[in-house]
Amino acid sequence: MPDPVFVIHGVANRDRDGFTAAVEALQSATGVDMVPVYWGDLGAEDHVITAALPTRDTKLMSPVGPGDILRDETPDILPSYLFPAQPLVLDQLRIVDAALRGELGSDEGPLRADRGPGTPTADEVMDCLADEWPDTRWLSRTDDAALLAEAGRALARVLLDADTDADTSYGYDGLRGPSGPGTGRWRDMLRRRLRDLDRITGAAIGAAAGRVNQAVRTRILPGTTRFLGDVLVYQRHRDVIHARVRERIDEIDPSLGRGPQRPVRLVAHSLGGVIAVDMATAGEPLWTDHLLTFGSQAAFFHICDPRGGQLLPYAGQSPVRLPASLGRWTNLWEPMDMLAFAASRVFRLDDGTEPVDRAVPHSTSSGLWTHSAYWDLPAVAVAIAEAMEGGSSAADERMPGEAGRQADPV
Template identity: 60%
Template sequence: MKDPVFVVHGVANRDREEFTAAVSVLAAAAGVDMVPVHWGDLGAQDRFIDAALPVHQTGPDGLRDGEAPQPLPAGPFTAALLGETIDEGRQLSQVDAALRAQLAAANDAEDEGLRDGAGQGLDPDLVVEFVREAWADTEWLSRTADAQLLREAGRALAHALLDETTPGSDDPYGGLRGGEADSDSRLRSLVRRRLDDLDRVAGAAVQAMGARLNHAVRSRFGPGTTRFLGDVLVYQRHRDAVHARVREIIDEVDPGLGRTPARPVRIVAHSLGGVIAVDMATATVPLWTESLVTFGSQAAFFHVCDPRGGQLTPYGGSLPVELPASLNRWTNLWEPLDVLAFAAAKVFRLHDGTAPVDVLVDHQPGTGMWTHSAYWNLPAVASVIGDVMGRDQQEHGRGPGRSPATGPSPHRFSGG
């Protein structure tokens, strides 16, 4: 009889039945018998975490569903959304080129009789001179390094000037064509006014984007990150209790599993579950582990920041840390948008001198931006688990490994 693969979840997992269902779907997709290891009831008390998360207030009850977030106040943070400030000359060169190109195109059209002479009195050099005079007074445009935004501002300014200097225009600044003494001052005022208009539009767009981004971070990413930190803090303080829970569930299958090199376990672990698995496999009295597959995990990050102890030496920055024979094989999966996923190959070496295998899991557009919980439903993850554990079974005489199965419809699991 072959031994099952034990699955250890990560942070913010309180629903045992939901986790068990997710493991069943993963087992079917990977073609591997699995046993869920649930320790979430020992984690942080997260019922009231929302009370500690700051919100952008819009009234006595805060931001309500369906209510647009208020714009953020202007300042360095909001302006930074436009990019780092660059040299003013480089900024104005983008505006200059786009503005001149648009005015030239208008003049070409006039030569073909398409615009009825609009813009023939606009001197590009003079317009650019007035733009340079007014540029420092802009609040948003002068802070952007975005070339496309600057070029669009130049084109839009040219369009506005052409429209308002068309003969017969009702605009009070129309008819800037005769070289009169006050024409230059009128053009200067017109350039400043239209540049101010464009600056306000850019500012409103950035403020709205910043407010919505702030609201998304607070409402979507904030709770997940906070629950992650909560469970990490609890695990650091109550590591023995969590390890005892893992050991208890393994013992329910077979008390001899993981206690000697002759009967190692196989483990799949997500997020903090991977840290738990590595801690147990490298402890002074280890959980002997034949194969470990982690996804979205932080074992290397934690060890670099705070050496884990047990049989592990601290990471010195040049040579990787040697893992004991009690952790025989390690495959570590990470997704590029998962900010809680870390690589293991540079920090650790297995006892045979090889590195843990870091595997990039391609981002799937349907998973959105918070991808830390998406691994459970990704076919690539099930495929890697099936390959690793199936190969392990074949190499150690536990029977032929099964190729990854299609399995039932994916269970949308949002736990860690």
């Protein structure tokens, strides 16, 4: 009977029972005998981490001058001080001008040159827009060509769609106004519609940004913050956490991982993968036959801060050779997971081959925060069964159940 596969969780996991249930679900899905290795109680004190997170009501210092305080009075609208720089008005108006003239040239309307000397020309319209444009709050801060072009076309339609009956007060005389060319009603119409478009643009940006903001604050930011907290603890207390992993393996068989004759097999998520690589490449290594990581950062950490042990720093010219104590390595990553990194360009196995970087498909039900979604992905169960050579075709049909879901462990 083969030795079991040891499963090491990632950061922000404070639910031992939930983690055990997740491993049991993976075991059922893969047909591989698995042992959970829990170390979450040694992690960061993150139960009150929200005290350090900014809220939407947090006052922000104005970039205009020191000591000035700005508060967003309309929380559904993205505050303008979040825009890093204002595009050149001339560049914006070129786009608006081209779209406006294209629209005016394609239809009959009050701006046609043959409608009388008092009818505003495209040049006059653009002169008016140039005067009003800097006062817009949103349009003047966008460099989106499609949005600017649509604004130009919409402003042209305002005048083209006006009543064109010269006998009414809203006809050409009405557009020209009582005081002659340049002072007519068309300028007022244009100003009003420009302000309307500006408000609509701000509302649209605010609605989209509000949804992203909510996702970031409720899903992505807390998970990332807890990730950083446990990383800091691991960097300071690496030996204690390694000892916990070693103790759990010893409970099954003290000879496992002590030498090349009895290497262990490991599955590790997130920072658990960093722990596994650190232990497998230490001066006194945990001999590992096959390591499967998912959503892990071992390569990223080694580039930023060389891990030591038997590993040389990565200088960028050639991959770092892994010792024989790490036999095989399969590294899974999900396209939307911002905390997942590739391993094959940074490392080489002792036999000269690359670690296997393998993408797993994104599930739309995972949302934006996908770092915790691996436990329930069928592709992960299939990859584990294949890598550990203990699964069967049933792994394609079976899935980790809802027991594998926790309150966003990463």
